[in-house]
Amino acid sequence: MVKTVANLLLTLSMSVAFAAGSDKDKMNKARELYEKGKLDAAVDIYSKIQPSSDFWLEALEERAWAHTRQGKFEDALADLQSITSPVWAPQVGPETYMLSTFVSLKICAYKDVIKKVDIFKKRMLPRVDALQAMIDLPMSEETWKTISKLKKSTISMSSLGQTADKFPRYFYRDSELISLVKKGSREKADARMKALAKADLAEIETNLKKMKIIDIELIQNVLTLDKDQTVKAKDLKFSGTDKNKTMTFPVSGGDDEVWVDEVGHFQVKAEDCPYKGASL
């Protein structure tokens, strides 16, 4: 009895501590659960990260991974629709685009695969240029001025805005860089930024290779399909919502306009690979 009460109190105190913890703690916990394969629990914690958090985009991306592993491709696409919108383009890494393309391939949305491959190229090529320039050239005054803000910890993805893609992702969370900037060691900070840029380039390269594999899979699937095979689209219906509390808006494929308030509120209904013999 005493042991049960003690356990209950311990669980309660851990829950309270977690609830009060930082978003970083939540992310760490969610990642731990993800690693253990406890995907539902991980999704629950990722969902607790608010849009105002600097970890929100990562949380959505990792939640999309969890949904993909669960085979919940519609949920994964809904999260990815949010984070791959042009609003966040400078802040989103290559893996997100790769995952989004992969999920579209899984459900045989080939038109989307082509479109996403194109978006991947358009968004990554300028970043490759910027990172390469960071590696090849000495640190500019502007960059030093920006990273000097780390002395006061006033940098976030949102504060970087559209310039975020000119820097290694999340450089401002790098403890080594923060320590060097605080010491005022510009040369060493430059070397650290170059190392981070190289890591980002390596990440882009890895995901480029994965995108090429997806591209090959796409080619294989499309070329081996019966040329005349057409599949009539089913009338896809979403599950109902509480009309007294919600509003729903359709999103068309060619919609480039993004309402920031809609990010994080997408729902996707997809038919699971309607083309015969085309699944992965």
Next chain:
Amino acid sequence: MKNLILSSLAIALLVPTLSLAQGGKKDLKNEFSTLGDNRDVVERVKNMDTHQKVRVVQNRLVDRNHRIELAGNYAFNGGGDSYVKTQNVGALLEYHINPRWSLGVQYQKSYNTLTPEGENRLEAALADQTVNKGSTMKYPAVDYPLETQLATISYYPIYGKMNLFDTGIAQFDVYVQLGYGKMNLFSGTSDVMSVGMGSGVWLTQRITTRIEGRFQQYEDLLKTDRRKQSNFQAVASIGILVW
């Protein structure tokens, strides 16, 4: 056949990678050029349907389930008696059953003046009667509303949202409204029926605004001549959700 294509493509992909690795520094940008470059596939995919739908589901920013709205309004009249210009100031009390239906009561106080045509007729008759004792020119016969009370039912079938000059987003509903009530005219009382269409914009949890066009029918009386009158009102309201 499928395996053959896959093998050929995999070889085609790996060969440049190996040669790049052997050649020292890789040019990452060049590696992008071979991604998604199969025109034949792109052409074939163009003819395929995407079996996917996307929508946005957002919570209503302003809860309108069992809420009471109190608003003041101003209405400008068009139509009605051709010699009278009427403006109205009023108030409405609306009970929102849910975001799609509401019941309301409205009161309007009317302020009337003669139109330029009415004034001309009045002045002409006055002038003529002053100089000509046997004048047959008459003052214009008019009737005009003094106040109106309406009970309404509104249905909000369409909704949307608008960007408020980049300072925020407001949701709105477009509604149709039927009303029935009494109109007190200078000549007496008449039943009044109204059909309206408007838009309610829910600016905050408390502040609301409405713009509405309303067609009304009633009867007035010119001396002994009872006639059907129609008018159109453009109504602008601002209010608060009191509960």
